[in-house]
Amino acid sequence: MTPSRPAFAPAEPYRMRIGEAWREARATFAAVDPSTGETWARIPQGTAADVDDAVAAARAAFPAWRRTTPATRQELLWRIADRVEADPDRWARLLATENGRPIREAHVADVPTCAGIFRFFSGVVRDLRGDQIPVEAPERLVYTTREPLGVIAALIPWNSPIITLANKLAPALAAGNTVVVKPSELASASVLEFARLVEDLLPPGVLNVVTGGGPEAGAALVAHPDVAKISFTGGPETARRIMAAAGTVLTPSIMELGGKGAMIVCADADVPRAVSDALTGIYLANGEACIAASRLLVHDAVHDEFLAEFERRARTIVVGDALDPRSQFGPMVSRGQRDRVEACVAAAIAEGATLRVGGTRPALGAPFDDGFFLEPTLLEEPAGTTSASRSEIFGPVTVLERVGDDEEAIARANGTPYGLAAGVWTTDLARAHRIAQRLDVGVAWVNTWFDLPIGAPMGGVKESGFGRETCAETLLEYSAPRVVNIDLGPTRPHLWGDA
Structure with missing residues (x-):
């Protein structure tokens, strides 16, 4: 050691x-x-x-x-x-x-x-x-x-x-x-x-x-x-x-x-705040979480702004030794898990997704050359038809999709076999309630993610x-x-x- x-x-x-x-x-x-x-x-x-x-x-x-x-x-x-x-x-x-x-x-x-x-x-x-x-x-x-x-x-x-x-x-x-x-x-x-x-x-x-x-x-x-x-x-x-x-x-x-958490970002969302929650939702715990925000369903009107802000901030995440307090992001739990996540990214790209951020192993130098690191990753695939939008990757990979209205966003969010967590970002209180009530999940968040207060049912x-x-x-x-x-x-x- x-x-x-x-x-x-x-x-x-x-x-x-x-x-x-x-x-x-x-x-x-x-x-x-x-x-x-x-x-x-x-x-x-x-x-x-x-x-x-x-x-x-x-x-x-x-x-x-x-x-x-x-x-x-x-x-x-x-x-x-x-x-x-x-x-x-x-x-x-x-x-x-x-x-x-x-x-x-x-x-x-x-x-x-x-x-x-x-x-x-x-x-x-x-x-x-x-x-x-x-x-x-x-x-x-x-x-x-x-x-x-x-x-x-x-x-x-x-x-x-x-x-x-x-x-x-x-x-x-x-x-x-x-x-x-x-x-x-x-x-x-x-x-x-x-x-x-x-x-x-x-x-x-x-x-x-x-x-x-x-x-x-x-x-x-x-x-x-x-x-x-x-x-x-x-x-x-x-x-x-x-x-x-x-x-x-x-x-x-x-x-x-498991889960395939869908984060819906409406046209009236506070985009910088939504990006902050999206980063937390997918990169907390190195992305190895069942409630990760592994799908980002973003409305046409704010899609480009959201993408630019997410890319900018994701590139600044400090990847490093898990024991270093300066590290914001650590390694995958094992070599096998890292290799599996890499294979999921490669498959999604072969199916038509575009790699926007990450997806590679960082060069950290000794003694971390043999560590199980993978950079925080963002894929973009507007229609959400690749395996990255359907299957749980259980790693630091999220896919950005483009939606035209609330109905499309709800249908896509519910269109997987999973139903653990999902969320909606909007400044319209009525819209927030309408969408949250129609998400087929155990936990529906509004303008937040990864918030699990003790006492609230989790499942x-x-x-x-x-x-x-x-x-x-x-x-x-x-x-x-x-x-x-x-x-x-x-x-x-x-x-x-x-x-």
């Missing part, structure tokens, strides 16, 4: 957390720093047997954990948030080293958001309640309680690992469940560090972490008969495989999947998944109603035998 860089270094070799023990694996795989291409840690390669043990540990811990009081769970979630916030520099260095998240973003986004999610569910856990059901018979009392489900399988992606971990772990624990986490192979260290951070707060078995490949550890977890629910964030193709495996044991799931429709995270309703995803039906009457009719 390059000695002059403040890269994260683990205090000890990484091991999996199963029950009350930290377990080594027979094999490991490399954790690679995306800025340099160098190995910085080794991650345990978990097996199906490790998954069995982790699920067994979670199942054994469940009866006691479900009986803890809301006050107990509330305090523990709040203390977890305190610990996350206690050393933000350490988390920021870890995320920059692990997946290439620019360290300035990790400070302002990942760390406070992770802590904020735990604080939110610390609060709403006290409001998880059942209901009294009105029935016609006056001698009947019928009410419900909300009961935890059991063992939750949480599958975490690599692009925002501690935020996504919080999205799944906080509500699952708040509702009284135990959890087995399988992180992405590209971002396992942050999840293991989190498990180490909270190991003395949570009883053994309440949180278990099995690292390793999807075909072995992940597949064993989603098909396990003792898993009560699966919570997955990732791509639709992986989701289909998970649901097929889960279907063999009838395990329900929450799916937060999609169509191939973008189902279920909602980061909101009070999420607790309902991790619990089920139990009906209690009490006969308060003094008599009942005799239907069998002699009275």
Whole structure:
């Protein structure tokens, strides 16, 4: 590892957390720093047997954990948030080293958001309640309680690992469940560090972490008969495989999947502000985000002005080492991801798109020659007919399209299999409401992008998944109603035998 860089270094070799023990694996795989291409840690390669043990540990811990009081769970979630916030520099260095998240973003986004999610569910856990059901018979009392489900399988992606971990772990624990986490192979260290951070707060078995490949550890977890629910964030193709495996044991799931976010810029939009939001929408998190603004549907009247301003500002973005606070944009998470994004750009150009900005690997010099960098990229294709307008690229690539009116913009925005997020830029309040109401998405923004306040439901429709995270309703995803039906009457009719 390059000695002059403040890269994260683990205090000890990484091991999996199963029950009350930290377990080594027979094999490991490399954790690679995306800025340099160098190995910085080794991650345990978990097996199906490790998954069995982790699920067994979670199942054994469940009866006691479900009986803890809301006050107990509330305090523990709040203390977890305190610990996350206690050393933000350490988390920021870890995320920059692990997946290439620019360290300035990790400070302002990942760390406070992770802590904020735990604080939110610390609060709403006290409001998880059942209901009294009105029935016609006056001698009947019928009410419900909300009961935890059991063992939750949480599958975490690599692009925002501690935020996504919080999205799944906080509500699952708040509702009284135990959890087995399988992180992405590209971002396992942050999840293991989190498990180490909270190991003395949570009883053994309440949180278990099995690292390793999807075909072995992940597949064993989603098909396990003792898993009560699966919570997955990732791509639709992986989701289909998970649901097929889960279907063999009838395990329900929450799916937060991909997107092809369309940003509609109307003729009356504030163009400089719209460009600022478009840049944030596509280049935050190095473009590796499901809610990225990966399509820009710009009205004829402001198309040329928008294009010129976007090009000008995109060319000034500082690309560099994720650990350098001066870097505004870092590397792709892996060589394979960088190569895949490059192939998507090449395909779109072959189909008729014009490369306006970026699309090449920057020359940053040693020690970054082997890093997985790709410049922020803008394609232009007025009709929106190339693969860049239809398929999720999951990288720093957006395509500029030209539209003539609101109806055309809405039709194009809704014309993909995805339905996660979209937005409209206009100074006309009535137009904003009309368009937002017709976008087939889970999140519709007006004059902003990438604004996800904790408490607002996050999730999609169509191939973008189902279920909602980061909101009070999420607790309902991790619990089920139990009906209690009490006969308060003094008599009942005799239907069998002699009275």
